[in-house]
Amino acid sequence: MKTRKNLPSEFYLREDVLQISKDLLGHHLCTRNADGVITSGIITETEAYKAPEDKASHAYQNKRTPRTETMFRTGGIAYVYLIYGIHQLFNVVTNVDGAAHAVLIRSIEPLDGISLMQERRDMNTTKPKLTAGPGRLTQALGITGDHNARSLRSDSLWIEEGEDISETNISALPRVGIDYAEEYAGKPWRFIISDSEYVST
């Protein structure tokens, strides 16, 4: 049984995706596999993607494809997709139906189910390498394309209230891997917990 509360639907429905990205820091991203084993981690690094104007977003200019369709839906669901043919990336869809806002979760700090996360990653460590990095945390938590469009208040995937992170302990940095996005490439829309080791390089 769970002792912590899920983030409420209203958390995800707000308009300011930058604020939501900061607010997500410190909360707990959780999954449960078919055997009922829970794995979770503290969110330590996020990035905001703000269509239609953001050139780094898949939904730039509100471009709808079968893949991006998920981002246009009502906030509070997962947007999971494959990048580089190899890695699943996990995003939180925000704002109301028709607004394609999302927050990429880039890193977590391991919390529950560490042995199962190590098994999934084929690693024997709790160092940042286990869960720091957008492709790494999805592997550690067992997140795949099957989780795309799933509610973040479901039995197999959810986000619990963790600790509040004060504004003074948050750093804003440029986003990673989006050099093609011209004037949006340098925007400080990546947020980390300043004193956490569990962030990508």
Next chain:
DNA sequence: CATTTGATGTTCT
């Protein structure tokens, strides 16, 4: 230590 390279599906040109 730093830099390069191979893996490989979906989308767009």
Next chain:
DNA sequence: GAACATCAAATGC
């Protein structure tokens, strides 16, 4: 064909 919200292993100091 090329690019891509990446990672890990291999190669070069």
